[in-house]
Amino acid sequence: MILQATAHTHKFLEARDYRSPDDAYETPFQLAYRTKLHYFEWLAQNQQHAFNTGEQWYDLYPFEERLGKDADRVLLVDIGGGKGHDIARFKEKMNLAGRLIVQDPPEVISDIQPPLAQGIEALTYSWFDVQPVEGAKAYYMRTVLHDWPDKQALQPLQRIRDAMAEDSVLLINENTLLETGIPKFNTSVDLIMITTFSSPERTDKQWLSPLERAQFKVVKVWRADDQGAGANALFEAVPVQIKTSR
Template sequence: MSVSELINSINGVADGGAGVTDEERASLLLACDKLRSKLEGPLVLRLAIDMKIFDVAAAISRPDGYFTTEKLASETGADPLLINRIMRYMTAISLFQEVGPGKFKTTPLSGIYVTASPLAQGIIHMTSQMEIISALPAYFAQNGYKNPGDAYDGPFQYARQTKLHCFEWIATQPKLQHAFNVIMGISRSARDQSWFDYFPVSSKLSVKSDSDTLLVDIGGGVGHDLIRLKEKKPSLSGKLIVQDISVVIESISDLPTGIEAMKYDFFTPQPVKGAKAYYLANVLHDWPDKQALQILGNVKEAMTSDSFLLINENVLPETNVSLFSASTDFMMMGGFSAQERTENQFRTLLDEAGLELVKAWEPEDAADGEGRRLLEAVLKK
């Protein structure tokens, strides 16, 4: 059974729970508790990842299959008692198996949290965000329970005791910056359908000459989306440009021919004028309206009557938002004083920026009213 099928089955039981017997209910609760124990514990996992416990365990496992607490402590340089307490938790969630006092074996799940694993970087990123969320009650108590509206004066600055924006602060933390880059790569590349799978690229994305700029990916990280676009649509003519801040662009090691990397701060005038398309993926939800309008304003000034803007974001329904999306909205509020938006909120934001929303494109399997959308906007007439 796939994870999606499991989720559907659980939701089906939850919606029709009246027909479940007491025995079945007890079994279901036990199974859910067991599943929860496997998925929880990110803070302890973060400790184990930071201490490279998973890496060392894989390297020192004996031929007979086990390793000792003493050897693990020696190789990591950590206190043996701390190692023992962490391994106790790792065993409880089945990431290791305890075979005797101070003796452990790896399990099939142990290897997924080695340092090079995207899941390990996900834990690092997630736990760093949890530090901000945990400060929300104190922040709102001090600020009169007003919705934050400035990316430079909100919960993040309160929790980190800094005046820097979240991205600026992360740029000073190489470990967190790396984790963020990895997670952004996953979020952009792991989707079943990319935007160019349901957007009419052939009819809409075309330029007269290879020297013309076809698309500018603003805040595009290390170029994930443009690389996939180039792979999927190799016959496209025109220049493809990925723009991001210096620390991100400098981390790019290689790009396919036809894709150019450019250092750019989207709060400054857009240097590429008259491109056919400008593209913002997962950008605007990082900014409250105050700063989002500045970003859109700089795009607008670079556009011509032949240009259009594509915004690739999660779009909330007007009612009955899912728990996942509501949780993501809180993450945006905590880290960036920002928000996830409904289509009407995007329409209003674009209108204020001098742009007009002409269509919200969506994948064929899009959820009703919720999920990722590709918003197409042009200069307001």
């Protein structure tokens, strides 16, 4: 939200002969969101958008139909899932059988308080290492892979592929860019990603490249109704079965 206002700062200052703003109701924020409301007034009316509590990846994806039910199997591994906020919401809404695991470096996992809901396990893990959870039904990443350029993104993808069973799936919930006519906010995020991580925000075609190089096939891209900024696409991919010579 702040970045979108920042992206309009030049236009705002240009129109004011570069005078500093002095009115809480006349800022780049009002220009960016085309509103006369104060930031907090706007926030109160738009909390669903502001806190991204609207359509989530599990609202897009027919989980039971695609992945089935198996109480004895790891159902989902949330790689880079922080303190488990996303997987906890998933469990609360879906109420499916099967083990759920969230993975992140030790400094994140050790800071989880209070304990995760029953049925969710926390596991310390660096995704450049061998994936310790083998044969899970789904391996999931939300807006973490975009922090890495293809050069480094390939390794965690290959680690996942090596751990997968034949019927496992990879779910990547990510930001995507249009091929042309990219909005200013998305462009500003792209520049920030390049500056900080050497990793551009990707179009669909650019997402396919590292996945294919890591021996994955994208079977479908599930999309949110709101195609603005944020994790607006869910890539469902399966491992390519590599033929071996006898």
